[in-house]
Amino acid sequence: EMYTSMMSVKQAMLSERQLIGSLRTYIDHETQRLEDIKRFYSKVSAFHNGMYNELATALANPLVAFTLIKRLQSEWPNLVYSYEAEENLQALRVGYKQLESSLPKLEDLQGAAQGLMRLQDVYALQVEGLVRGHFQRVSNGNTVDIYKPPVSTPLSGDDCFLVGKVAYDVEDYYHSVQWLEEAVRLFRGMSWSPEHEGTLEDALDHLAFSHFKAGNISSALSLSLELLRRDPSNKRVLQNVEKYEKLLVARPSLSSGSVLKRPSSTYLRTRNAYERLCQTQGSQPKLYENPSLFCDYFTNGSPGLLLQPMKRELVSLQPYVVLFHDFVTAAEAQNIRDCALPGLRRSVVASGVNQTTVDYRISKSAWLKDSAHPTIIKVDQRITLLTGLNVQLPYGEHLQVVNYGIGGHYEPHFDHATSTSSPLYRLSSGNRMATFMIYLSSVEAGGSTAFIYANFSVPVVENSALFWWNLHRNGQGNGDTLHAGCPVLIGDKWVANKWVHEYGQEFQRRCSPDPEE
Numbered sequence: 001e002m003y004t005s006m007m008s009v010k011q012a013m014l015s016e017r018q019l020i021g022s023l024r025t026y027i028d029h030e031t032q033r034l035e036d037i038k039r040f041y042s043k044v045s046a047f048h049n050g051m052y053n054e055l056a057t058a059l060a061n062p063l064v065a066f067t068l069i070k071r072l073q074s075e076w077p078n079l080v081y082s083y084e085a086e087e088n089l090q091a092l093r094v095g096y097k098q099l100e101s102s103l104p105k106l107e108d109l110q111g112a113a114q115g116l117m118r119l120q121d122v123y124a125l126q127v128e129g130l131v132r133g134h135f136q137r138v139s140n141g142n143t144v145d146i147y148k149p150p151v152s153t154p155l156s157g158d159d160c161f162l163v164g165k166v167a168y169d170v171e172d173y174y175h176s177v178q179w180l181e182e183a184v185r186l187f188r189g190m191s192w193s194p195e196h197e198g199t200l201e202d203a204l205d206h207l208a209f210s211h212f213k214a215g216n217i218s219s220a221l222s223l224s225l226e227l228l229r230r231d232p233s234n235k236r237v238l239q240n241v242e243k244y245e246k247l248l249v250a251r252p253s254l255s256s257g258s259v260l261k262r263p264s265s266t267y268l269r270t271r272n273a274y275e276r277l278c279q280t281q282g283s284q285p286k287l288y289e290n291p292s293l294f295c296d297y298f299t300n301g302s303p304g305l306l307l308q309p310m311k312r313e314l315v316s317l318q319p320y321v322v323l324f325h326d327f328v329t330a331a332e333a334q335n336i337r338d339c340a341l342p343g344l345r346r347s348v349v350a351s352g353v354n355q356t357t358v359d360y361r362i363s364k365s366a367w368l369k370d371s372a373h374p375t376i377i378k379v380d381q382r383i384t385l386l387t388g389l390n391v392q393l394p395y396g397e398h399l400q401v402v403n404y405g406i407g408g409h410y411e412p413h414f415d416h417a418t419s420t421s422s423p424l425y426r427l428s429s430g431n432r433m434a435t436f437m438i439y440l441s442s443v444e445a446g447g448s449t450a451f452i453y454a455n456f457s458v459p460v461v462e463n464s465a466l467f468w469w470n471l472h473r474n475g476q477g478n479g480d481t482l483h484a485g486c487p488v489l490i491g492d493k494w495v496a497n498k499w500v501h502e503y504g505q506e507f508q509r510r511c512s513p514d515p516e517e
């Protein structure tokens with residue numbers, strides 16, 4: 001599951017570097033082989049050209065006659081039946097096979113394609129722009145760049161074909177139409193390449209069927225006709241053409257089709273708010289107009305913070321959310337990331353009594369014990385100084401370090417358990433009362449933390465930490481803490497979560513029967 005973490009994507013890059021090496025060797029050997037063949041060709045053809053008029057005299061020379069006979073009996077078959085080409089190819093394949101188990105699998109390609117489509121949706125990016133390597137959105141008729149990459153990476157027709165096909169295979173014709181449209185356009189102006197999976201015919205075929213499923217019969221028909229011109233013997237396409245023609249005669253209204261809708265998903269109810277908050281990247285003006293929000297230097301009355309108070313930014317009162325700037329140093333963040341690296345595994349979520357992987361959380365994570373590194377102990381102590389909370393097991397969980405992947409995200413969720421059977425209760429120290437989340441990296445674009453019902457989002461601020469209470473003082477979950485990690489548009493996002501449970505904090509956060517507190 002390479003696509004679920006940028007760290008694994010980096011490993012894929014190293015594998016490709018090795019592959020380039022063996023391909024270089026292959027090219028060199030094959031070039032050498034062809035040069036040898038060319039030399040033989042030149043020698044023999046020069047002989048024939050030079051001897052044309054004096055063939056009989058030439059052959060009178062026994063040396064000439066001998067070399068002719070020798071060439072035909074020995075040199076030609078040596079060349080024609082040479083194994084060199086196969087041997088070169090074999091060496092290339094051996095190099096590839098050695099790496100094969102560490103290369104991305106089909107599920108990685110599919111996951112990466114899904115990641116692209118997620119970015120397309122959440123950030124309202126235009127497919128045409130993406131294909132040209134741009135991250136653009138159309139708003140009020142103007143095309144605006146969400147992010148300008150230093151070098152743009154255009155996609156090929158085959159790239160688009162694969163994304164479109166991933167959508168097609170799950171009957172998501174909203175996306176398949178858009179991506180296959182681009183594939184067809186690009187394939188039309190392109191010649192065949194040996195590394196490609198699809199052809200113009202494949203793309204036309206899939207696009208025509210997608211249009212048909214979307215109710216756009218006239219597009220399905222014209223694409224099928226184009227396909228039939230290229231492949232007149234294809235009976236299936238011929239049948240489709242006849243079917244589409246009949247349909248159009250019977251119901252001419254089917255010519256344009258309905259406007260394609262995005263496939264629905266589990267979080268449809270909050271989708272618009274979620275996406276709006278992700279797109280605004282934390283720049284919600286009303287937040288700064290609220291006079292009850294402030295920034296200060298904060299010690300929490302802890303002597304340990306007197307000399308170096310923490311820069312506190314109150315982000316929201318209801319729910320109570322604060323951002324502590326420069327909570328860790330760059331070196332500490334690095335230590336934590338390095339420690340987590342070997343233990344990164346696909347992130348899971350609670351599902352009933354179990355834990356499972358889901359599309360709505362795309363990342364890898366690792367749990368770090370205090371003993372993993374002195375930095376973890378320091379971070380624990382700092383959290384305690386700032387919040388007064390007891391973060392030792394079982395009152396606090398181990399530190400969970402998360403690395404997001406391609407379009408990696410965590411859709412709207414609660415950190416606390418909303419059912420009594422949740423695995424979160426295994427520590428027997430109550431529910432997750434508070435979240436302390438450290439941003440261990442920056443990102444270039446995307447990746448904000450969005451609070452859906454509370455209507456704000458916090459952009460990733462490297463080395464800072466976000467703190468909030470998940471529970472009301474009466475122990476009930478605070479519905480306003482519904483939050484999400486927006487898809488990472490550009491960058492390598494790392495966070496670390498410290499979850500603090502109810503037990504052990506009795507003297508730090510007083511209880512109250514008031515359901516509002």
Ligand SMILES: O=C(O)CCC(=O)C(=O)O
Binds near residue numbers: 410415483485495497
């Ligand atoms: O990555 C984020 O911004 C949010 C992560 C989160 O909510 C979580 O890990 O529970």
Ligand SMILES: [Fe+2]
Binds near residue numbers: 415483
């Ligand atoms: Fe969370």
